[in-house]
Amino acid sequence: MNELSRAQIRDLMAQVLKNQDKELPADDAAQLREIGFRSLDFSELALRVEDETGEELNFDAPGLRRIATVGDVLDFLVELQHQ
Amino acid sequence: MSEPADTQLVPPSSVVLVSGGSRGLGLAIVTDLLDAGVRVAAFARTITPELEKLAAEHPDRVHVGSVDVTDLRAAQSFVREVEQRLGPIDGIVNNAAMGQDSLHAHTATEDIARIIETNLTAPLQLTRLVIRRMLAKGLRGRIVNITSICGQRGFPGLVAYSATKGGMDAATRSLARELGGRMLVNSVAPGFFASEMSAVLGPTQLDQIVRRTPTGHLTEPVEVTPVVRMLLREHTNINGQVIVVDGAASI
Ligand SMILES: NC(=O)c1ccc[n+]([C@@H]2O[C@H](COP(=O)([O-])OP(=O)(O)OC[C@H]3O[C@@H](n4cnc5c(N)ncnc54)[C@H](OP(=O)(O)O)[C@@H]3O)[C@@H](O)[C@H]2O)c1
Numbered sequence: 634m635n636e637l638s639r640a641q642i643r644d645l646m647a648q649v650l651k652n653q654d655k656e657l658p659a660d661d662a663a664q665l666r667e668i669g670f671r672s673l674d675f676s677e678l679a680l681r682v683e684d685e686t687g688e689e690l691n692f693d694a695p696g697l698r699r700i701a702t703v704g705d706v707l708d709f710l711v712e713l714q715h716q
Numbered sequence: 717m718s719e720p721a722d723t724q725l726v727p728p729s730s731v732v733l734v735s736g737g738s739r740g741l742g743l744a745i746v747t748d749l750l751d752a753g754v755r756v757a758a759f760a761r762t763i764t765p766e767l768e769k770l771a772a773e774h775p776d777r778v779h780v781g782s783v784d785v786t787d788l789r790a791a792q793s794f795v796r797e798v799e800q801r802l803g804p805i806d807g808i809v810n811n812a813a814m815g816q817d818s819l820h821a822h823t824a825t826e827d828i829a830r831i832i833e834t835n836l837t838a839p840l841q842l843t844r845l846v847i848r849r850m851l852a853k854g855l856r857g858r859i860v861n862i863t864s865i866c867g868q869r870g871f872p873g874l875v876a877y878s879a880t881k882g883g884m885d886a887a888t889r890s891l892a893r894e895l896g897g898r899m900l901v902n903s904v905a906p907g908f909f910a911s912e913m914s915a916v917l918g919p920t921q922l923d924q925i926v927r928r929t930p931t932g933h934l935t936e937p938v939e940v941t942p943v944v945r946m947l948l949r950e951h952t953n954i955n956g957q958v959i960v961v962d963g964a965a966s967i
Contacts, residue, residue: 676821691824694817694873698918 635686636714639707645681649674661704682710726856726900728949729807731755735785736812738764740911744937745809745944750774752945757798759783785812785838806857807948808846810839815913820875828876835880858948859901861888867905869966885958892956900955902947907962909935931963
């Protein structure tokens, strides 16, 4: 399966934020709340990953609610691609 | 077709079928109806020790079975068993349902189909099955659909689920008209209550709901059961309505 690396997902995440004139900090521990990355931004990112890999990524909301940092987003999407 | 109104009253239900009676609100409804002296048939995919216990305590008034509500044949044979053991069914509570907690864009299409099949198609078919038998026997009866506040207010993560609950509320109104007073058909729409279904909601979500509720607490199953019992047992002229039980959280 065509799979995106953590670094590739990070690039896509930076693009999602850039479109809103926001910047993605280099630090994985940065808080999403502070950057202004919200749940629909996460949706957009997940759909961009889908576009690249051609695989649907479906998931429940509870997992989403546990995501607080940039690192959490990247981990979640890396993990999701393995399911 | 305009017909003269049927003026005979609908008697209280004496044999009630409760879908999803093994836990949560369904089990509370079964318990409450038994306390009220009603004969009760309950099914779920898995019979829990709690339901088993009720069946053992009231052997002549309870019939339980392991049935998947989406399996129409299994539901059909369960209904026959019930009629043999307890007598003709003259009340039904459509309570079995599955929950959801996923954004619509990220819900697998098979999952959407399963939610609709379980929460909308299956109760419509079970209702059809039971009213056919009631009509054939000339019986009058009561139908109560357990829906949800989601049928009339929006909640993220519950899109397909809300569609099924709003669908059942709409069916309630049309059935009440179609059955021309031979059966009283109503929905009871609870707000969120703690159960296996709502366990997916995080503590922050539940806190938020409580904070927005004037009565200051989540709805409890025992706060819903009297309303269900009234609709099944009391002489009222309530028909085709959706009764919300949510402590005014949605008001
Ligand atoms: N919890 C809430 O916050 C809330 C709020 C508003 C409305 N409601 C509604 O209230 C009703 C009861 O909910 P609850 O919270 O008590 O749910 P619950 O604890 O999850 O219980 C659901 C019941 O339905 C049965 N069931 C589920 N799928 C079934 C199937 N395919 N075939 C047969 N039985 C099935 C379950 O048994 P098995 O799994 O063993 O089959 C169980 O007995 C539902 O209609 C729900 O939509 C709930």
